[in-house]
Amino acid sequence: MRRQLLITLLGAVLGVFLIGSLATYQTTRGEVDEIMDYHLRQLALSLRAPQYGAQPELGPDDQLFDMVIQVWDEQGLRLYLSRPHTALPDRAQLGYATVPTAEGDWRTYSIVMGSRVVQVAQPMSHRNRLAAAAALRTLTPLLVILPLLAGLIWYLVGRGLRPLERLARAVGQRRPDSLAPLAVAGVPDEAQPLVQALNGLLGRLDHAMSAQRAFVADAAHELRTPLAALQLQLQLTERAGSEAERRAALGELRQGLLRATRVVQQLLTLARQTPDAAAAGAPPAVVDLVELVALVTAELQALAEARGIDLGAEQLDSGSTVHGDRDSLRTLVVNLIDNAIRYTPAGGRVDLRVWHENGRVWLEVADDGPGIPVEERERVLDRFYRRAGQEQPGSGLGLAIVKAIADRHGAELRLDESARGGLAVRVGLPAAPVAAEETSGNTAGVEP
Known part of the structure; x- marks a missing residue:
């Protein structure tokens, strides 16, 4: 042109x-x-x-x-x-x-x-x-x-800019659901970067809409099973012939309601981690990760003790502050510790560590459960994915929520094998700048 x-x-x-x-x-x-x-x-x-x-x-x-x-x-x-x-x-x-x-x-x-x-x-x-x-x-x-x-x-200028006018008309006449790439044939060299950028944007929008449709379909499928079970358990409760059968049926109904409630809560949590929903939330702030981990550990201590799990911290470096959404980071810590407790056998251990390394604050949750094979460590981060042969009830959303929160905060997420053969999940968050005197001390071997 x-x-x-x-x-x-x-x-x-x-x-x-x-x-x-x-x-x-x-x-x-x-x-x-x-x-x-x-x-x-x-x-x-x-x-x-x-x-x-x-x-x-x-x-x-x-x-x-x-x-x-x-x-x-x-x-x-x-x-x-x-x-x-x-x-x-x-x-x-x-x-x-x-x-x-x-x-x-x-x-x-x-x-x-x-x-x-x-x-x-x-x-x-x-x-x-x-x-x-x-x-x-x-x-x-x-x-x-x-x-x-x-x-x-x-x-002559109008004639030279005619290809741009055709491109503008082609974009303006697109339907909202038409995300096919724009044709590059006949486009001047000066407009090629614009067309390529638009095609990249259309591709990302198509991927996002496909992911949204898949999420809705998966959510509907996952909710259909517990709702059908609730309906069956309700029918069994109505048909109970004795008080003992009624109490047993009500117990099963209560457990089904808890599972359905957990699935809905996790779906809502995952929906809040989308970029649009996150932008409308609270502004980012400086969060003390050690304090947050200690708080969540104290809340889940009763669950760990009920299952006979030794839940504790091996290393908590003071001054481990990060910049982000405190509620989302709390959800990340809760999901990591809760998953570790659920999949660790009775009498096992769940160890926590928080330390500094290369400008990042690292959080590690390690257990001595069955672990995850290397070939499936990427798959378990997908929504609703559950490994075959799992006995623990779940929705397959825990690690997907962790990944969404980590991506929002620019964190690095790693799934490795722990020292005792279980799973070790490490999350490296960008460290927030703090005063020198705040980062001089370390606290190791803290047991909440």
Whole structure:
């Protein structure tokens, strides 16, 4: 497009320049002819006298005679004056000179010819009139050509930008659900980055909408099972023939309600971690990760003790502050510890660590449960994914929520094998800047 505009505009300017040059030449030729004719007329009028010493008689062309010729002898006596009653001085200055007089400035040229001094003079006012008239007539063709040049530039620029107009119409006529890439054929090189950026955006929107549709379908599928179980358990409660059967059925119904409630709560938690929902939440703040981990550990201590799990912290570095949403980070810690407790067998251990490394604050939750095979560690981060043969009830959303929160905070998420063969989940959050005295101490071996 740049090359096309350059070629067409240069061609148009060159064409208009040639036309203007031709018009200027014709006008200048007329001006030169007029000036030369003027000098011919002045020369003829100045030679009216047959000889020096005689004053010419005034004729009908005298009002056209602007030049004045004076001749002096070697004694300084004026022998000839072509135009009487002029205001020129009686003395001549050899060469060119501008002489001020009562009638205005005169331009003179004086030369010695034998025993005579000849002076030719002309009023500057006439020269100024000729120059103004010549300049006006020279600019007239350019003033006439200027609208033509403007019209050509308008047309050529509009023609050069026509591909962009077609691209704008193509984007404007898109339906909201039409996310197919824009055609790149016929698009100028200058617009290629824009088309590629738009196609990338459309691709990301298509991926986001596909993920949303998949999420809705998965959520509906996951909710359908507990709701169907609730309906069956309700029917069993209604058909109970004895108080013992009714109490057992009500217990099963209560457990089903708890599972359904947990699924709904996790779905809501996951929905809150989307970029749009997160942007509308509370502004980020400095969060003390050690304090947050200690608080969540104290809350889940009863659950760990009920399952016979040894829940404690091996290392908690003081000054481990991060910048983020406190509620979301609390949800991340809760999900990590809760998952570790659920999948650790009775009598096992869940160890927590918080430390600094390479500008990040790392949180590690390690257990001695069955762990996750290497080939499935990426899959378990997907929503609703559950490994085959799992006995613990769940929805498959815990680690998906952790991944969404980690991505929101620019954190690094790693799934590794713990020292005792279980799963070790590490989350590295960008450290918030703190004062030096706040980061000087370490606290190790803290048992909440």
